[in-house]
Amino acid sequence: MYDVIVVGGGPAGITAAAIAINQRMDTLVIARKWGGQTEYTMHLENVEGREVIGGEALLDAFRRQLDYLDFVRRFASVEEITPREKHFSVRTDRGERFEGRTLIIATGASPQRLNVPGEERLSGYGLSYSATTHASLFLGKDVAVVGYGRRAQFAVADLARKAHRVYLLAPQPLLETPLVDKIRQMGNVEIFEQVTVKEIGGDRFVESISFTTAQGEEHLLPVKGVFIKLPRKPNSELVQGWVECDERGHIVVDVHCATSWPGVFAAGDVTHVSEQALVHIGEGAKAAISAYQYVLTL
Ligand SMILES: Cc1cc2nc3c(=O)[nH]c(=O)nc-3n(C[C@H](O)[C@H](O)[C@H](O)COP(=O)(O)OP(=O)(O)OC[C@H]3O[C@@H](n4cnc5c(N)ncnc54)[C@H](O)[C@@H]3O)c2cc1C
Known part of the structure; x- marks a missing residue:
């Protein structure tokens, strides 16, 4: 019986595991992929030397700590988690079963890509999925945000304070919310609704984005940055039905990363806490400390 089973090997899971091991908890980490979405x-x-710290570099210290303690991890997919009296049973796709006194769910969220020419090639060369991380690199430049929900709206509001001009390309009509209302009134924001993005152009770096409107008009906008902010699906299926999730499927946690089920903690993109690797490193640490304190009470 493990003290804690951590499901997920991204920023939240790796940090949770490192902290749990430091507390001398008997720890098992199960992840499909080590490192999560940190590439x-x-x-x-012309902005050499102003790069933000990459996700892998952020995680490196915790990851190196775990690398030499490699007995604690299993590369597998968790298929089922069953709550038992005072412990949890975890089954992987390899048919193995593990028992844990506590669980930390750090399974992340599945991103939605645009799947258009240029997206993969220019990712990291002007194309970003995180305005929080990269908006400040586009001071005084023209940029486009692709999306329609809350994530896209916040990205536009953020970029409008830093960039010269911000185009919001919304594949679906925007819901009228106070934030959308505010965005509509911003002098440097232009909104195109119900568009289909065709291509992100550029040789080495992003130089343009092209799209068609519902009326069939074709547009090509010269931009230096493109931010893809489409809705993401939290990977919470393993606990849905017995742990409280919000209407979009995020696991609901309190400030200690505790869920509605005693002994189950969650951290990272699978929860409703804001999506940023740096934040999730802290959330993972918090979840591990909470799990340790819970074990002390058993
Ligand atoms: C393309 C892209 C670009 C990004 N850019 C930035 C950026 O510039 N700045 C920034 O701060 N953030 C960025 N992010 C977001 C950041 O990567 C995430 O917020 C962060 O990785 C979330 O960490 P996490 O540990 O919650 O989940 P993840 O990193 O998604 O890791 C989830 C882990 O869970 C494992 N897993 C999932 N389901 C199972 C299962 N059933 N069984 C076993 N293992 C499972 C996965 O294998 C993986 O190890 C970006 C994300 C993407 C997709």
């Missing part, structure tokens, strides 16, 4: 960096023309 992002940003290179821009």
Whole structure:
């Protein structure tokens, strides 16, 4: 019986595991992929030396700590978690079963890509998925945000304070919310609704984005940055039905990363806490400390 089973090997899971091991908890980490979604960096023309710290570099210290304690991890997919009396049973796709006194769910969220020409090639070369991380690299430049929900709206509001001009390309009509109302009134924001993005153009770096409107008009906008902010699906299926999730499927946690089910903690993109690797490193640490304190009470 493990003290804690951490499901997920991204920023939240790796940090949670490192902290749990430091507390001498008997720890098992199960992840499909080590490192999670941290393969992002940003290179821009003429801004050498101003790059933000990449996700992998952020995680490195915790990851190296775990690398030499490699007995604690299993590369597998968790298929089922069953709550038992005072413990949890976890089954993987390899048919193994593990028992844990506590659980930390750090399974992340599945991103939605645009799947248009240029997206993959220019990712990290002007194309970003995080305005929080990269908006400040686009001071005084023209940029486009693709999306329609809350994530896209916040990205536009943020970029409008930093960039010269911000185009919001919304594949769906925007719901009228106070934030959308505010965005509509911003002098440097232009909104195109019900568009289909065709291509992100540029040789080494992003130089343009092209799209068609519902009326069939074709547009090509010269931009230095493109931010993809489409809705993401939290990977919370393993606990849905017995742990409280919000209407979009995020696991609801309190300030200690505790969920509605005693002994189950959650951290990272699978929760409703804001999506940023740096934040999730802290959330993972918090979840591990909370799990340790819970074990002390058993
Ligand atoms: C393309 C892209 C660019 C990004 N750019 C930035 C950026 O510039 N700045 C920034 O701060 N953030 C960025 N992010 C967001 C950042 O990567 C995430 O917020 C962060 O990785 C979330 O950490 P996490 O640990 O919650 O989940 P993830 O990193 O998603 O890791 C989830 C882990 O859970 C595992 N897993 C999932 N389900 C199971 C299962 N059933 N069984 C076993 N293992 C499972 C996965 O294998 C993985 O190890 C970006 C994300 C993407 C997709």
